[in-house]
Amino acid sequence: MTRLRPLLVWAALAAAMIIPIAIAAGSPLLAWRNAVYIAAGFAGVVALALLLLQPLLSGSYLPGLRLRLGRRLHAWVGGAIVAAVLVHVGALWITSPPDVLDALLFDSATDFSAWGVVAMWAVFATALLAAFRSRIRLILWRLCHVVLAATIVVGSVVHALLIDGTMGLGSKAALCALVLVAAAKVITDLRLLADLRRLAGRRVAR
Amino acid sequence: MTQAPQTRRTLLIAGAGAALAMGASGLLAPLRAQSLAPTPTMRGGDNNYLPGAPVVTRIGGGGFWLTGTVRRAGDGAPVPRARIQVWAHTTEGHERDERSHGAILTDANGAFRIEMPQIIPAFGQAHAHLAYDAAHDSNGFETVFLRPVMRSARETSLSADFVLRRA
Numbered sequence: 001m002t003r004l005r006p007l008l009v010w011a012a013l014a015a016a017m018i019i020p021i022a023i024a025a026g027s028p029l030l031a032w033r034n035a036v037y038i039a040a041g042f043a044g045v046v047a048l049a050l051l052l053l054q055p056l057l058s059g060s061y062l063p064g065l066r067l068r069l070g071r072r073l074h075a076w077v078g079g080a081i082v083a084a085v086l087v088h089v090g091a092l093w094i095t096s097p098p099d100v101l102d103a104l105l106f107d108s109a110t111d112f113s114a115w116g117v118v119a120m121w122a123v124f125a126t127a128l129l130a131a132f133r134s135r136i137r138l139i140l141w142r143l144c145h146v147v148l149a150a151t152i153v154v155g156s157v158v159h160a161l162l163i164d165g166t167m168g169l170g171s172k173a174a175l176c177a178l179v180l181v182a183a184a185k186v187i188t189d190l191r192l193l194a195d196l197r198r199l200a201g202r203r204v205a206r
Numbered sequence: 207m208t209q210a211p212q213t214r215r216t217l218l219i220a221g222a223g224a225a226l227a228m229g230a231s232g233l234l235a236p237l238r239a240q241s242l243a244p245t246p247t248m249r250g251g252d253n254n255y256l257p258g259a260p261v262v263t264r265i266g267g268g269g270f271w272l273t274g275t276v277r278r279a280g281d282g283a284p285v286p287r288a289r290i291q292v293w294a295h296t297t298e299g300h301e302r303d304e305r306s307h308g309a310i311l312t313d314a315n316g317a318f319r320i321e322m323p324q325i326i327p328a329f330g331q332a333h334a335h336l337a338y339d340a341a342h343d344s345n346g347f348e349t350v351f352l353r354p355v356m357r358s359a360r361e362t363s364l365s366a367d368f369v370l371r372r373a
Contacts, residue, residue, distance in 0.1 A: 029326060031297075034300065096253065108249065109251075109331075110331055113330075
């Protein structure tokens, strides 16, 4: 059983990420979309699936991954999410420039656009922050990273749930729930709030 | 307590009767006229608009009905021969495709009805676009763009009404 457990964890994770993508790949809507629009949609679905990996990697919850390798993978997956978001927005721009312009200017007819745009800027800010990791005090860096990560998770989940698109309703809701739970777990486990409280306490004591 | 709904219904009936009587005597007409405000342009309504798309009897193979009315702000009089352009992402093309666009003229009652291919969800919502463009119509009203959303992507019709303001 102990040997089987890592396998089961990885299989469950793969299923949680792949099933929603596979269901989207079977959507009837694809028949009426051109290649660029299809790529735009899938980049979004893939980014949401990758979002599930991030808290699991950063919290070292996945069996067989040492902390350092997990953190390195976390950075790579972060880079992949940046790329997926760029493809998502870029391909949507090619499909319908005025709709994307409205979204970027927070003047869209659809409420979910704003959630997506906020999450997009949080993704870019996270990448920028990651580049400056060695130059910022660790606790401050972690605070910024967690706030941005929470913004990305909430923004992406609301964005995805409000969209009538290629994803299946059930698998989309399940993936979103898993992303929320995983993010909440790692934020709790990292004891960031406790660290901050300690930091504040030390300041007051001084 | 159980009497309350009945009492209210009686009141409503009495009110409706009075309103009918007033309407018949012509007293209600000015009241209604004042309440008919012009339709504002909706957010994103003009996205992917193609100025001057031709008047057509049907867009593509059809199967979906887009209907509505055009009235004048103020007195609510129907606007005949108003040129309305419609476009949407359908089973036959993207919003930006020329073949997804077509215009139609309202009838004597200010109503329009155009058959087009089934609208499908695009950019997250199953929606249509409609335009009354002052630059392509001689009735002399201000331009209005609408972007109605379907309650369900399975529906096979959608309606949208214009109330136009004199330019």
